Structure formats: structure tokens, C-alpha cells
Amino acid sequence: MNECLDKIIDNYLENEGNVLTILQDIEKYYGYISEDAVCRIARELDIHPSRFFGIASFYSQFHLKPRGKNIITICRGTPCHIKGSEKILGRMRMELDVSRDEETTEDQLFTLEEVNCVGACGISPVVAINGQVHGEMDINKMMREISKLRADN
Ligand code: FES
Structure with missing residues (x-):
């Protein structure tokens, strides 16, 4: 898990990404918006977690619960x-x-x-x-x- 999160953070920093990009990466890696992943990334990038969840709950492309296979x-x-x-x-x-x-x-x-x-x-x-x-x-x-x-x- 940490390796995936490191990649997401690196991608954000290298490409001057935005919160939406991070959410797309989290969804891609985990299949949903993992609370643990958001909290760790939010801490590392000094962005309040509510910003991630506010955007994630607005767009139907993001899932807030784990999904089935x-x-x-x-x-x-x-x-x-x-x-x-x-x-x-x-x-x-x-x-x-x-x-x-x-x-x-x-x-x-x-x-x-x-x-x-x-x-x-x-x-x-x-x-x-x-x-x-x-x-x-x-x-x-x-x-x-x-x-x-x-x-x-
Ligand atoms: S209503 Fe259009 S595909 Fe079902």
C-alpha cells in the first residue's frame, strides 16, 4: 500500500497535479477512495482531508466504499x-x-x-x-x- 501511495504523491509533485488527479490515482490503485490513503496523502501534502472527500463525493466516478471484483x-x-x-x-x-x-x-x-x-x-x-x-x-x-x-x- 505504501508503495502505491508514494507513487501517487510523487506523481502529484512531479506533474504539479491537483486533488482531482490524486483522487483518480487512488481510485485506480485501490478501486475506491480509501480513507487511509486520503489521510496519509493529505498529511504528506498538507492538504485538509475534507478537500479530498468533498470532491470525491461530488463526482460519480469516485467510490467511497470498497467495490466488488x-x-x-x-x-x-x-x-x-x-x-x-x-x-x-x-x-x-x-x-x-x-x-x-x-x-x-x-x-x-x-x-x-x-x-x-x-x-x-x-x-x-x-x-x-x-x-x-x-x-x-x-x-x-x-x-x-x-x-x-x-x-x-
Ligand atoms: S434506458 Fe437506455 S439503455 Fe436502459
Whole structure:
């Protein structure tokens, strides 16, 4: 961990970076905005930690909690909703045993998240699995995808 933090700090100092750059580096290295990482960097650079968390909570690209190894993104836009995304989401919450507030599984294998539109409404309902868009999704297809991911991990 310290090696990663040293690289982030060096990168900031060498490139006259800004807080946003540091946050992007933390997200890249850790997969989320680690409080420990922010506090150490803030101390080293003499920047108040609240500056980091203020910016991180503003941008949706940053995640304040650890994320799972696999990211399941279910589209909740109107076209996807009409074609049954709500049922897929409900089934996935049950299958992965996550609630609205706690969207990463205990074993850190999956993070279940929602999005408003991924721009593929013509093939709704849409689910992105680790960034790969799957169209015309249904519960059976989702269950197969989840099984494959579990087998691979
Ligand atoms: S609303 Fe789901 S892809 Fe557009």
C-alpha cells in the first residue's frame, strides 16, 4: 500500500497535479477512495482531508466504499424499466444478498449498482457486467452470467 501511495504523491509533485488527479490515482490503485490513503496523502501534502472527500463525493466516478471484483450495473432508465429491469434488479439483490444501501457482497465478489441509461435503449433491458453491455437481458440469462463469474473466481 505504501508503495502505491508514494507513487501517487510523487506523481502529484512531479506533474504539479491537483486533488482531482490524486483522487483518480487512488481510485485506480485501490478501486475506491480509501480513507487511509486520503489521510496519509493529505498529511504528506498538507492538504485538509475534507478537500479530498468533498470532491470525491461530488463526482460519480469516485467510490467511497470498497467495490466488488465484478461490477453488475443494471440500467433503470425508462425503456429498460418498461422491459423488466426492476425484476432483474430485485432478483439480483436476492441472489447476491445485498440491499439498496449495501451493494457489495460480503465476499467482495460482486458490486450491484444502478444507472439511468447506458445509451443502448434499443436492446433493453440492459445490464453491464464488468463494463460489457448485455442487451435483452432476463433473469435466466443473468443467473447464468452470475454462475459463470462465480465459477471463474
Ligand atoms: S434506458 Fe436502459 S439503455 Fe437506455
